[in-house]
Amino acid sequence: MNRHLISAADLSRDDALLVLDTADELARISDRPIKKLPTLRGRTVVNLFFEDSTRTRISFEAAAKRLSADVINFSAKGSSVAKGESLKDTALTLEAMGADAVVIRHNASGAPHRLAEWVRGSVINAGDGAHEHPTQALLDAFTIRRRFGRSGGSGTGPHGAGPGRGGALDGLRVTIVGDILHSRVARSNVLLLHTLGAEVLLIAPPTLLPVAVDAWPCSVGYDLDAALPKSDVVMMLRLQQERMNAAFFPSVREYSRRYGLDSARMAQLPERAIVMHPGPMNRGVEIAAGVADSPRSTVVEQVANGVSVRMAVLYLLLGGAEADQ
Amino acid sequence: MGHAQSADEPGAAGDGTARPVPGDSKTVLEQAEIGRALTRITHEIIERTRGAQQVVLLGIPTRGVPLAGRLAAGLQRVEGHHIPHGSLDITMYRDDLRLRPARTLGRTQVPPDGIDGKIVVLVDDVLYSGRTVRAALDALNDLGRPRAVQLAVLVDRGHRELPIRPDYVGKNLPTSQHEFVRVLLTEVDGQDAVLLGVAGGGAGRAQ
Numbered sequence: 461m462n463r464h465l466i467s468a469a470d471l472s473r474d475d476a477l478l479v480l481d482t483a484d485e486l487a488r489i490s491d492r493p494i495k496k497l498p499t500l501r502g503r504t505v506v507n508l509f510f511e512d513s514t515r516t517r518i519s520f521e522a523a524a525k526r527l528s529a530d531v532i533n534f535s536a537k538g539s540s541v542a543k544g545e546s547l548k549d550t551a552l553t554l555e556a557m558g559a560d561a562v563v564i565r566h567n568a569s570g571a572p573h574r575l576a577e578w579v580r581g582s583v584i585n586a587g588d589g590a591h592e593h594p595t596q597a598l599l600d601a602f603t604i605r606r607r608f609g610r611s612g613g614s615g616t617g618p619h620g621a622g623p624g625r626g627g628a629l630d631g632l633r634v635t636i637v638g639d640i641l642h643s644r645v646a647r648s649n650v651l652l653l654h655t656l657g658a659e660v661l662l663i664a665p666p667t668l669l670p671v672a673v674d675a676w677p678c679s680v681g682y683d684l685d686a687a688l689p690k691s692d693v694v695m696m697l698r699l700q701q702e703r704m705n706a707a708f709f710p711s712v713r714e715y716s717r718r719y720g721l722d723s724a725r726m727a728q729l730p731e732r733a734i735v736m737h738p739g740p741m742n743r744g745v746e747i748a749a750g751v752a753d754s755p756r757s758t759v760v761e762q763v764a765n766g767v768s769v770r771m772a773v774l775y776l777l778l779g780g781a782e783a784d785q
Numbered sequence: 786m787g788h789a790q791s792a793d794e795p796g797a798a799g800d801g802t803a804r805p806v807p808g809d810s811k812t813v814l815e816q817a818e819i820g821r822a823l824t825r826i827t828h829e830i831i832e833r834t835r836g837a838q839q840v841v842l843l844g845i846p847t848r849g850v851p852l853a854g855r856l857a858a859g860l861q862r863v864e865g866h867h868i869p870h871g872s873l874d875i876t877m878y879r880d881d882l883r884l885r886p887a888r889t890l891g892r893t894q895v896p897p898d899g900i901d902g903k904i905v906v907l908v909d910d911v912l913y914s915g916r917t918v919r920a921a922l923d924a925l926n927d928l929g930r931p932r933a934v935q936l937a938v939l940v941d942r943g944h945r946e947l948p949i950r951p952d953y954v955g956k957n958l959p960t961s962q963h964e965f966v967r968v969l970l971t972e973v974d975g976q977d978a979v980l981l982g983v984a985g986g987g988a989g990r991a992q
Contacts, residue, residue, distance in 0.1 A: 461887075478889065485874070485890040494927045499877040527877075775877075780887030 461776055464576045464583040468594040468652040473628065476655055480602050481625055482772035483765070484611050489526065490768065499779055500529035506559040508550070508575075509586070510536040510566045515739055515763055516586050516596075520563045523770035529778070532559070547571060551578040561778055564588070582777040590642050590703065596738055597648035599769040601656055603758050604629060604693055606765070607734050630657030635687050637663045637719055638697030638746050641670050642704065645738045646697060650678045663687050665719065667708040684719055688728040695736040696721050696746045712745060722748040726756065734758050810967070810982025814956060819939065819977050822955030823852070826937055827859035829953050834904050839932065841903045842870035845921055846891030848910040851972035852939060856908060869896030873907070873928075878920035895928055905931040906953075910968035912938040915949035940979055942966050 461475050471479070489495055505524040509517055517533070524531045534554075536542065541550060547566075554562060561582040564572045569589035576583040587593040605611050611626040634653050640646045640662050650660050660678035662669065673680055681687055688694065699715065709715045721735065729735075735747070735757045743749045752759060814822070831837050837860050844853030850872045857870035874891035882888070907921050918936060925934060937953035942960040960966060960981065967980040 482890050485892060488893065492928065496927065497877040498923065499882065776887045778887075779877075779882055781883055781885050 463777065464572075464585075465594050465773055465777065466572045466576060466583060466585045467592050468597045468648040468655070471594070471598075471652065471655060473655050473657075476598070476601070476652060477626070477628060479598055479769065479772050479776060480605060480611075482776060483598075483602050483768040484626060486771045486775070487765070487768040489771075490764070496526055496528060498528050499775060500524070500527040503529045503560040503778055504532065504558055505529045505561045505563065505774065505778075506532045506534060506554050506557075507586075508534045508554070508562050508564045508566075510541065510564075510571075511587070513565055513587070515766065516565065516593075519763070519766040520584075520586060520595075520770050522767045523774055526767070527771055527774055527779075529560075529774065532557070547574065548578055551575050555579050555581075561774065584773060584777070587644050589644065590647075591644050592648045592651075593644040593738075594648050594652070595766070595770055595773060596645050597652040598773070599762060599766045600645075600649055600695065600736060600738070601629065601652055602765050602769050603736065603762050604632065604634070604653075604658075604734070606761075607758060608632065608692070608732075628656045629653060632658045632692045633661065633690060634658050634693040634695065635661045635663055635691040636695045636697065637684060637721070639668050639699045640664045640673065640697070641668045641708075642700035643697050647676075649695065650676050654678065658693075661687055661691070663719070665709050665715070684721075685725065685728065688725060689730065691729060692733050693736060694721065694729065694733065695738070696741075697738070698740060698742055698746060716745050720744075720746050720748065721751050723750045726751050726754065729756070736762060738762070810965075810980040812978050813958060813966075813981045814940075814979035816977035819955070819979065822939065823855055824859060826953040826955060827856055827863060830856070830860060830906060830935075830937070831863060833935070833952070837864055837868060838866075839903050840868055840906055841896055841898075841900055841931075842868060842906050842908055843873040843895070843900075843921075843925075844870070845907060845909045845917060846872055846874050848968050848970050848973060849908045851970050852910060852937075853906075853908040854972075856906075856937065869898060871895050873921055873924055875917060875920040875924050878923045880916060880920065893924070893928075899929050900925065900931045901929040902932050904933045904935065906935045906937050908937045910939050910970075911966050912936070912941045912949075912951055912954075913944055913966075915945045915947035918949050919947050939968055940966055 462470050507517055507520055521531050559581050562579055563584045563586050564575055565586040566588050569591035571588050572583050572585040585592055585594055636646050653660050654677040662678055662680045663684050735751055737747055737759050741747055741752055834840050842853040842857050844850035853870045857868040860868040871894040872892055874893045876888050876890050935952040938951045939955040940958050941951055941954045942958045944962055963984055965982055965984045969976050969978045971977050
């Protein structure tokens with residue numbers, strides 16, 4: 461594995477499966493009375509958040525703490541950034557404090573990539589602008605794998621494979637619906653799910669698709685109703701109105717009618733299909749409340765899985781010897 | 786770093802794949818002898834724990850796990866009641882994690898009744914530096930509070946670096962630190978044998 465996790469494209473199929481298998485084992489920790497491992501004792505993880513976030517920041521914090529790392533939370537509000545400090549100076553400050561890993565969320569695409577040139581520790585991208593959010597893609601893949609029973613079973617495999625070596629997502633059809641244009645989750649998911657062998661279909665109004673979407677390893681459609689009966693997984697994305705500076709569709713209500721997932725549409729899904737949402741949800745817009753709370757919805761599961769997956773990433777990046785040795 | 790050559794490290798074959806058998810090694814225990822050693826350990830466990838009533842066997846991956854399974858089956862044959870057994874992965878508790886790239890994790894599977902108040906017998910293939918056992922004791926600490934912890938190993942090759950001693954030993958094998966001991970088990974390697982050879986010269990560690 462690379463020293464940094466900046467893009468889902470950095471992960472080979474083996475890397476991605478290693479993260480998922482490791483997360484499978486680490487998920488068992490959360491069932492124990494003592495949810496803590498001593499593995500990253502003495503290591504420092506800095507959560508550097510320039511953009512608002514609840515679940516990702518808390519998830520990374522919980523993951524680092526369960527591995528006994530020291531966690532420093534840094535949010536742009538109330539810090540020197542508000543006084544005009546540049547990203548580079550902030551990075552150098554962190555460097556001086558001896559951060560072994562920096563988890564960064566930034567509103568500018570490419571900020572983690574720049575940061576990786578300035579710090580010695582590992583950089584983990586926790587969302588940069590409309591670019592990528594690789595740990596979200598990993599936790600989504602993890603959730604899909606669990607729901608479709610492709611995680612490692614118990615016992616030793618027949619070919620000498622160790623316990624808990626799970627499979628990939630070959631042949632599963634994943635439909636991602638909504639605001640692809642502003643979504644870093646969509647890009648990371650397309651890249652990772654493709655690496656893992658899933659067939660990805662994007663459904664969105666033409667105005668909410670990125671210009672170069674035809675270069676992505678997925679297919680594109682505009683008709684949600686036609687796609688649903690052929691989907692094993694439907695992932696609904698939020699309309700990121702805070703990033704919209706133009707009129708992309710006539711009205712939210714019209715968008716919801718054409719691209720929202722309500723109970724009637726959910727009924728068109730195959731029997732074992734699941735509904736995912738990276739959160740935060742806008743109930744009644746892209747997803748109806750009844751769908752979000754149905755047993756098919758994995759929204760809550762995704763949050764729980766996020767901690768296990770982030771523990772796996774932190775362990776694999778920080779747990780061993782320095783990568784440059 | 787003598788212990789890094791240890792065959793008692795699960796990291797030596799952490800992915801559970803079969804180890805290649807090096808050419809210039811000799812077999813010190815055959816299948817039948819391994820069977821007899823395990824049978825004797827079974828009876829010693831029964832004797833020492835008064836019928837193995839409260840015993841839980843936890844194997845340390847990779848090769849401790851099938852050994853724990855065999856011991857549990859042996860105990861059940863003799864005593865007639867079910868002996869819970871499972872596995873205890875110690876990767877996250879190792880003291881040499883930072884010396885090598887991050888390792889693949891094994892599985893920890895504790896029997897449903899847990900280990901609180903039980904007599905836990907840790908099972909491993911080779912006892913060498915004792916560092917694996919120290920890590921296992923730390924790992925147990927996070928799982929519960931057993932009444933007692935005992936240690937069963939198939940081979941004790943000496944060269945302890947920590948104050949740890951086994952309660953049940955299949956075979957004491959005096960070795961030099963330049964040698965390696967390799968346990969092969971049918972469940973993982975397709976055959977039962979304990980090999981002794983000289984490290985280096987084409988017969989280095991399996992991975």
